[in-house]
Amino acid sequence: xxxxxxETELFPRKMRSQAQPPSxxxxxxxxxxxxxxxxxxxxxxxxxxxxxxxxxxxxxHEDPDVVTASHHDILTSVLGRKEDALRSIAYSYRHxxxxxxxxxxxxxxxxxxxxxxxxxxxxxxxxxxxxxRSWDFMGLGLDHNPKLPENLLHKANHGEGIIIGIVDxxxxxxxxxxDDAGYSPIPSRWRGKCQVGQxxxxxxxxxxxxxxxxYTAGTPDEDxxxxxxxxxxxxxxxxxxxxxxxxxxxxxxxxxxxxAGTARGGAPRARLAIYKVGWGERGFTPLAAGVKAIDDxxxxxxxxxxxxxxxxxxxxxxxxxxxxxxxxxxxxxxxxSGPGPQTMESDAPWVxxxxxxxxxxxxxxxxxxxxxxxxxAQSMYTSxxxxxxxxxxxxxxxxxxxxxxxxxxxAEKIVLCYPDNLAESLPFxxxxxAIANMLQIGAKGLIVAHxxxxxxxxxxxCLSIPCVLIDFEAxxxxxTYIGSTRTPKVKISPTQTIAGDSILAPKxxxxxxxxxxxxxxxxxxxxxxxxxxxxxxxxxGGYFFDTGTSMAxxxxxxxxxxxxxxxxxxxxxxxxxxxxxxxxTGDAYGEPIAAESSPRKLADPFDFGGGHVNPxxxxxxxxxxxxNPKDFFKFFQCAGIDCNKxxxxxxxxxxxxxxxxxxxxxxxxxRTVTNVGxxxxxxxxxxxxxxxxxxxxxxxxxxxxxxxxxxxFKVSFVATRKxxxxxxxxxxxxxxxxGTHSVRIPIAVRRVIVDSYSDVGN
Numbered sequence: 001x002x003x004x005x006x007e008t009e010l011f012p013r014k015m016r017s018q019a020q021p022p023s024x025x026x027x028x029x030x031x032x033x034x035x036x037x038x039x040x041x042x043x044x045x046x047x048x049x050x051x052x053x054x055x056x057x058x059x060x061h062e063d064p065d066v067v068t069a070s071h072h073d074i075l076t077s078v079l080g081r082k083e084d085a086l087r088s089i090a091y092s093y094r095h096x097x098x099x100x101x102x103x104x105x106x107x108x109x110x111x112x113x114x115x116x117x118x119x120x121x122x123x124x125x126x127x128x129x130x131x132x133r134s135w136d137f138m139g140l141g142l143d144h145n146p147k148l149p150e151n152l153l154h155k156a157n158h159g160e161g162i163i164i165g166i167v168d169x170x171x172x173x174x175x176x177x178x179d180d181a182g183y184s185p186i187p188s189r190w191r192g193k194c195q196v197g198q199x200x201x202x203x204x205x206x207x208x209x210x211x212x213x214x215y216t217a218g219t220p221d222e223d224x225x226x227x228x229x230x231x232x233x234x235x236x237x238x239x240x241x242x243x244x245x246x247x248x249x250x251x252x253x254x255x256x257x258x259x260a261g262t263a264r265g266g267a268p269r270a271r272l273a274i275y276k277v278g279w280g281e282r283g284f285t286p287l288a289a290g291v292k293a294i295d296d297x298x299x300x301x302x303x304x305x306x307x308x309x310x311x312x313x314x315x316x317x318x319x320x321x322x323x324x325x326x327x328x329x330x331x332x333x334x335x336x337s338g339p340g341p342q343t344m345e346s347d348a349p350w351v352x353x354x355x356x357x358x359x360x361x362x363x364x365x366x367x368x369x370x371x372x373x374x375x376x377a378q379s380m381y382t383s384x385x386x387x388x389x390x391x392x393x394x395x396x397x398x399x400x401x402x403x404x405x406x407x408x409x410x411a412e413k414i415v416l417c418y419p420d421n422l423a424e425s426l427p428f429x430x431x432x433x434a435i436a437n438m439l440q441i442g443a444k445g446l447i448v449a450h451x452x453x454x455x456x457x458x459x460x461x462c463l464s465i466p467c468v469l470i471d472f473e474a475x476x477x478x479x480t481y482i483g484s485t486r487t488p489k490v491k492i493s494p495t496q497t498i499a500g501d502s503i504l505a506p507k508x509x510x511x512x513x514x515x516x517x518x519x520x521x522x523x524x525x526x527x528x529x530x531x532x533x534x535x536x537x538x539x540x541g542g543y544f545f546d547t548g549t550s551m552a553x554x555x556x557x558x559x560x561x562x563x564x565x566x567x568x569x570x571x572x573x574x575x576x577x578x579x580x581x582x583x584x585t586g587d588a589y590g591e592p593i594a595a596e597s598s599p600r601k602l603a604d605p606f607d608f609g610g611g612h613v614n615p616x617x618x619x620x621x622x623x624x625x626x627x628n629p630k631d632f633f634k635f636f637q638c639a640g641i642d643c644n645k646x647x648x649x650x651x652x653x654x655x656x657x658x659x660x661x662x663x664x665x666x667x668x669x670x671r672t673v674t675n676v677g678x679x680x681x682x683x684x685x686x687x688x689x690x691x692x693x694x695x696x697x698x699x700x701x702x703x704x705x706x707x708x709x710x711x712x713f714k715v716s717f718v719a720t721r722k723x724x725x726x727x728x729x730x731x732x733x734x735x736x737x738x739g740t741h742s743v744r745i746p747i748a749v750r751r752v753i754v755d756s757y758s759d760v761g762n
Contacts, residue, residue: 047105051090054112055120056098067094074118075102078111133259133361133499134531134555135266137506139616140562142249142262152619156562159267161187163210164246164561165302165328166554167293168238168309169278170231171212173204175239177247177263177538178272180207192273192300197230204232207271208248211300214276215293218286223279231276235283236539238276240546241308243538245554246270246561253543255460256382258363258497259536263543266558267565273302278309285309287316294319298326303564306557308333308550310345312519317348324350325629329564329572331557333549334526335513339597341606343513347525349653350632352560352576355513355608356532356552357506358596360588361499363456363534365468367447369393369481370489375474377447378456379495380545381466390489391444395482399434399448404441411442414466414490416482418449418475431458435467445492449475451596455511456534460545466492506587506612508603509533510596512549515606516659516727516748522650524657524748528579529608530555559615566619567676573627573654574676578618580656581625581743583611604729605746610656622677622741623734625656658732659748660717663693668716673734673743675704675711682737685713690728690749694718697732719751726750 054074061067071092075085090101104112113121135141140153171178185207192211194202205212212231216224227234247265254260275293278285290311297305305328320330332346334353346353365379370390392413396403399417404410415438419430431448435458438446445466459467470478482488508529515525532552536545556579563575570578585603587593593612595603603611635653651658651669660667675681683702689695695717702711715732728751733744 047107049103049105049108050123051101052104052109052112052121052123054100054102054118056100056117057119059094059098064092064094067098068092068100070098071100074112074115075100077115078108133261133359134535135264137359137531138555138613140266142264152559152562152566152615153266155619156267156565157269159246159270159558159561159565160184162267162270162304162561162565163187163190163273163300163302164267164270164557165273165275165293165297165300165305166238166242166245167275167277167290167297167305167307168233168241169235169283170214170228170233170238170276171209171242171272171274172233172236172239172538172540173200173206173209173212175243175247175538175540176250177243177265178206178208179248180209183207183269186210187271187301189301190271192296195231198228198232200228200230200232209274210271212274212276213293213296215286215289216279217292218288219279219284223282223284226280231274233276233540235278235281236544237278237283237308237546237550238274239539240535240537240544241306241550241554242272242274244535244551245306245558246272247538250538250543253536255380255536255542255544256463258380258382258495259361259545260497263536263538265537266555267561270558270561270565273297273300283309287311291316291319294323298323298328302328304328304557304560305330306554307331307346308548308553310335312345320348320351321629321632324572324632327571329557329560329575331553331560333553336511336548336550338512338514339510339595341514342516342518344515344517344525345513347515347517347519347523349520349523349635349650349655350572350629352528352556352579353526353609354532354549354552354556355526355529356509356511356547356549357529357593357608357612358509358533359499359531359535360503360505361497361534362503363495363497365466365495366493367468367470367474367478368491368493369478370485370487371481373477373481375470375477377468377470377474378459379466379468379492380456380460380462381468381492381495383463383466383494390491393447393478393482393488393490395479399437399446401437401441403437403443412444414445414447414492415443416447416449416475416478418472431455431469435459435462438467439465447478447490447492451510451600455509455547458547468492504587504589504591504594506531506593508593508595508607509547511547512552512607516661520650521661522659523655524605524609524659524746526607527576527609527657528556528583528613529603529611530559530613556613559613559618562615563618570624570676571626571629573629574624574674577624577626577656578621579613580610581623581745582614582617582621583609583744584614584617585611585744605657605659605748606727610744610746620677620741621743622675622681622736622739623673623683623743624676625654625671625745626674627654656745657747658715658745661727661748661750661752663717663719663749663751664722664753666716666718668714670712670714671745672710672712673702675709677736677741678739680705681739681741683734683741683743684737686733686735688730688732688747690730690747692720692723692725692728692751693730693749694720695730695732695747702734717749721751722753723751724753 194205
């Protein structure tokens with residue numbers, strides 16, 4: 001879609017008193033759902049013809065056949081013969097509103113535009129929808145415009161030569177995402193193996209999946225019995241994440257026609273090494289298995305590790321520490337326990353911890369009440385069976401299994417429910433529990449009210465009945481309607497797919513876990529945000545949507561693979577720095593990125609770290625904050641094991657962020673940057689100080705040349721008022737003089753009078 005405001009009528013008309021304004025359903029469907037583009041030669045004066053979309057406002061009849069007949073009549077009045085009208089019409093929009101698409105000459109379209117019942121008419125447009133739309137959304141499109149600079153995907157040759165290790169629940173190797181047609185031989189440096197097992201042979205590995213292992217120790221027998229004793233994926237989680245990171249380019253992929261387009265991973269030519277550690281339907285993952293998988297991955301020769309699992313890295317930090325020491329970029333999912341603070345998982349400073357964001361794609365579903373009120377909701381309901389049928393609607397706050405005992409004939413009812421205690425409700429968990437309960441008791445459908453409707457992917461397994469998400473405004477109106485009539489009814493229309501500039505994105509997803517780190521209070525976590533809401537990727541037998549930081553993690557892993565391919569000499573710390581310092585803090589319209597929560601707020605560093613990942617900018621960051629991996633070991637000793645005082649505070653690490661959780665009066669920290677951009681360059685410091693803090697950078701100007709590639713600077717923080725407060729946020733940006741680079745790090749400072757709140761007044 002074009003920018004906002006670019007969607008205009010081809011033939012503008014003067015407003016007529018009898019014309020009805022376009023409904024929201026029209027805005028969502030007519031502008032976005034265009035099935036195909038016809039191009040024919042009209043017999044009318046030899047004019048060129050094409051497909052137009054005509055909108056007639058709200059339906060005047062409930063019988064869809066009557067609505068379609070009215071469309072034929074309109075066309076017949078202009079084209080002259082009913083046969084021509086039937087030949088011209090492509091689609092009759094007759095359920096949520098009235099309109100049609102027809103192939104017309106320009107003169108015919110002008111005549112239709114002047115009819116009193118026509119609200120608008122627009123020409124058809126080709127909408128380029130993609131399943132893993134996230135890559136186009138982040139600027140990594142497959143097509144290259146020779147007039148524009150190459151994006152990171154093309155610069156890095158699609159990740160050719162890089163090996164990504166996926167530590168997850170295995171893989172479904174038959175997916176087209178893992179076909180090895182056209183691949184060169186397996187890199188000679190690869191030292192891994194293909195471990196055979198139940199329903200998994202040597203032939204299931206190839207030049208794409210170059211290795212596969214599985215680990216059973218520590219897994220309960222019940223989980224092993226419900227899975228394949230092999231690298232084969234039963235859970236589907238591992239297949240989804242693997243294809244998101246490095247899946248092949250697969251055209252014509254969709255989930256029941258939703259999100260139709262081309263599926264692909266971030267580094268589609270990278271190789272995959274599979275390490276199965278998650279078992280059974282619940283994905284039981286022993287720590288011992290995860291550690292062994294990382295150990296094997298270090299041996300095997302992977303370049304990037306993607307771990308879409310929760311891991312308290314203080315339980316056993318050595319595996320990931322050594323992986324980073326060996327030059328492996330380690331990427332973790334941040335967890336799905338948001339939006340509460342201090343819920344972050346996998347928050348060690350040597351890994352990249354990823355938060356989840358939303359995309360510029362939506363799945364609108366129309367809800368119609370018995371009084372003809374309509375609401376646009378979110379769902380993945382594609383069945384047309386019963387779509388035009390009204391069913392009784394009932395209200396239930398708990399949506400538990402006991403509803404079957406409280407309500408007669410539940411099989412003929414649609415249930416509206418919402419959480420009693422919103423503060424204690426994890427959105428994704430609440431929605432999935434409600435769906436599971438309604439499916440079990442046989443309800444006709446489910447409408448869930450929540451402040452976060454971006455988790456529509458949670459409804460993807462609700463195939464037999466419609467499961468719909470609405471916001472609380474719609475919930476209150478439906479609640480009022482239910483109380484106004486003895487027999488409240490509702491019908492739910494099938495879902496459509498819309499995408500483009502009309503959808504405000506990205507936003508930080510409500511379920512995404514938040515900082516600050518409970519284990520490391522002097523650390524900003526997460527590091528970066530990436531798409532994790534309603535991501536479509538491979539699974540057994542096809543493609544499906546999934547949602548979570550598990551989906552965000554492989555996005556960053558795929559980007560890290562591209563960066564490693566483009567810059568093979570970069571360390572994991574340099575790759576992390578490039579991602580953090582070039583991240584976006586604004587959405588597509590330059591507005592600050594919002595964080596979905598209750599109440600809603602703007603995102604801060606404990607929501608998304610440096611910001612939303614910007615792959616093309618990360619390819620050329622200008623400066624990087626590099627770290628000797630041995631410094632991490634020094635830090636960890638001081639974090640609780642035999643501290644030798646070599647490094648006393650986390651903020652002494654050369655991280656691309658600064659977090660001071662105990663500023664009483666003043667503190668000074670140092671950072672070192674390495675020039676990876678133009679040899680002769682000058683950078684000036686631009687400071688945005690946290691509220692209540694004076695911040696000074698010395699030196700404030702950095703000069704780089706062929707002999708001076710590394711520069712150290714100090715940042716001083718002074719509390720301007722003594723308070724026992726919460727965190728406030730700022731940033732430090734090095735801006736290149738007469739150049740294009742802007743290198744930004746997030747800053748968090750908590751001013752205190754005493755070290756902890758429990759000491760106040762003692």
